[in-house]
Amino acid sequence: MDKTxxxxxxxxxxxxxxxxxxxxxxxxxxxxxxxxxRGYEEKQAEEEHLGGHRPPCCPQCGNHTVTVKLHRHSAAx
Ligand SMILES: [Zn+2]
Numbered sequence: 081m082d083k084t085x086x087x088x089x090x091x092x093x094x095x096x097x098x099x100x101x102x103x104x105x106x107x108x109x110x111x112x113x114x115x116x117x118r119g120y121e122e123k124q125a126e127e128e129h130l131g132g133h134r135p136p137c138c139p140q141c142g143n144h145t146v147t148v149k150l151h152r153h154s155a156a157x
Contacts, residue, residue: 085145087138088120089113093148094139102139109143120144 086093089109109117121144128134135145 083135084148084150085135085138086148087141087143087145088116089143090138090141092138092140092145096136096147099139099145100136104137104139104142106137106142117144120146 083096084093085096085099089107106117124134124144135147137143138145
């Protein structure tokens, strides 16, 4: 089963494998967003350290993605 990811910066949303297949240079971000990205980076590095899988970067803008939980009402995201 393929996990669904969404980008934390742009409106991209798609399959894990789709994002993993593409590697793009992260787009420059305003400092406020850079700060958020750094937060994701830390969280994901920690998750990876604990044996988890770090989601691939966004195939559109190269920034961090997060897994989309498809439980019940997905509108609650
Ligand atoms: Zn993106």
